[in-house]
Amino acid sequence: MADPAREEFSDLIQRFIESLSGITDRLPFDLDRQKLRSITTFAALSVAIVFVLKLLRTPPEHQRRQQRPHNSASGPSSGRLRSNTGFPSSEVISSSGNSRVQDAVDEFFRPVNLTLEQHVRHQLNEGRKVTCQLLGIILEETSPEDLQKHATVRSSVREVLLEITKFCDVYLMERILDDESEERVILALNDAGLFTTGGLTSEKVLFCSTENGRSSFVRQLEPDWHIDTNPEIIHQLSRFIKYLLHISPKKSEGAVSSNVYSSSSVEQFFGCPEKS
Template structure:
């Protein structure tokens, strides 16, 4: 039974009691008693009705929760998963493979190689003959950086065929100006820059050093070393005709020093 029904019954009982007293008490007493009883009943009814109204007006616990704001991150597991998916979708798709850096390409190409001999004319330098080196020596763009990377992972010897001391001075000056000669990491010690007056002399030097890899721009030198060096690379000059050495198992043909060291 609800509270307001109980109050109604109480109200009726009080009225009946009030009417009963009308015949037993005096007028003043009846009036006073009736007023008090009626006031008590009315006050009780007011309190009960007011309490029920407040309960009806108060929202439930689920209604008190504020509405979800789609602009705010969710703290639930589902919200966290949705946020992670949205973050992943906002990132640009990665390509099939990141482009290899020169350092990574050189390290991969020289894996297991401890000693490298490099003939500089036509490979590291623009000039390719002793006669040209009498006048000037120009280091090719980007070639010096590649030699520095080689020097970080292997023992490097720079070799050059020149006509005389003038050619040696010109070449050595170009190498020093490019910062390739020195005792710091990525540099070639000056005593490892070797000069010779003939191609046969260069072949002899390479054989004595017994490198794991020799890179050269002269086809005859590569041919002469084929039986003595495990890996050989012939850097062909632009416009040069195809080499007869292409079929050899330990010889690689490359259009540049970068290609010889694994760069595209």
Template sequence: MADNSKDDLLQLIKRVGAFLSLKFSNFPRDMNSRSVGAIAGLTLALVFTWRLLRVPSEPQRRQSKRQAPPASSSGVSTAETVNASSLGAINPTDDSRTQNVIDEFFQPVKVEKVTFFIPLQPTLGQIVRQRLSDGRKVTCRLLGVVLEESTPEELQKQATVRSSVLEVLLEITKFCDLYLMERVLDDESEKKVLVALEDAGVFTSGGLVKDKVLFCGTENGRTSFVRQLEPDWHIDSNPEITTQLARFIKYQLHISSVKLERPASNVFTAPFLEQFFGCV
């Protein structure tokens, strides 16, 4: 029994060797470590498979051993049988099983498709809402924030809307009730400001109307406007007004290149309005 097992194993190794010689005949001679590892893994798989395949064939072999060869067998038949065994004739059934094992080993590996999700950049509208903490009412000074001019005297000559702040201003009007306000010296200055805002397209979005542009003659008048409106945010460039309103307004944004010395915890500082929303 042990001799038969050894013979079967030897025949299997011969068949594997013959198949591998044919399979790798076109391969380069200098095979790398992966190729050697693949051949070693194939050999172990074949040995394991052979051990499984030989179990059901044991009864048939025992039965064939018990049967005596027929008396009428000629010497020629016996010689042919011996010659076939000595030459290692391949059983069609065993060869098919070996071929199936090798084919399964060399099947291509299926790699599942991996999907990568790239987070999208937030829109300006989303940034505005996040930075304003979903505030619903905003008051804002014009000089030095929305307009290029920084003093009421300059408004007597001209009024110019800063192009870089326009997009942010329009986004604020979509989510918030926005009021613009400024101190002016005469009625002509008011007209110049309204014309400049209208030419820039501030009133076309529907969120801001001319009635929400307020004018006063003193700085205290602007402070009174803010306290009466009770906004969630007030935007100003005057440090004195920012300090005075810190106790009454929930949040403030102070527009200045110079930071306040001791700002309250609810006061934020930025050089420009658009920079506070990450547009610069």
């Protein structure tokens, strides 16, 4: 007679592999099943063995509870008791197997909580130079006219920007209307502590008098990433810059190049996703 544990073990592995196949069918890109078959099978088998061995281990307390009816039963009723409780029905085994496999699959594919550093590095995709507009992204102000009155660094972006400067050469740039605006911006960045780590300096904050001037700065610096709020500049640079991030409260409409990303803020795109 076959060992029920071995049969269940084999069944769980098979169900686990089938579950993985179902997941690959829902991926938003095509996979070469012929090339990946051996790798997928090996990986699925390895993971299944780890999870199934844990799932099949019966705690000592549970074993003792199962033994009590067998030892304590006596007389004609003992046979009926054993026949009813000794082995679960096939429906129960199947249901238990499905539940265990699903639990194993859910555990294996559970999202990993990344640190801010890990998420920033992942989003940068090995980029080493970043150029970024100031207004509406790093600063609270949204127009050059605002900078003639005040300049304020957005508190929520500070930590993410400092993290980016650890891995990238960062240049900040903006269009201004007068020299006093430049002074306010530099002072605000310094007061926010953005010049203290050495990754960002005042010499890497560039100013111009036109929107085309900002685009020209980017072309000259040839960054891996450029971040901007102006959709026209994003469109113009999409042919020359590897990655672009369009900061906008609304999602971009119409055709967008494959190297252009959209987000409501830098911290939302590069920062850790909110935990549900």
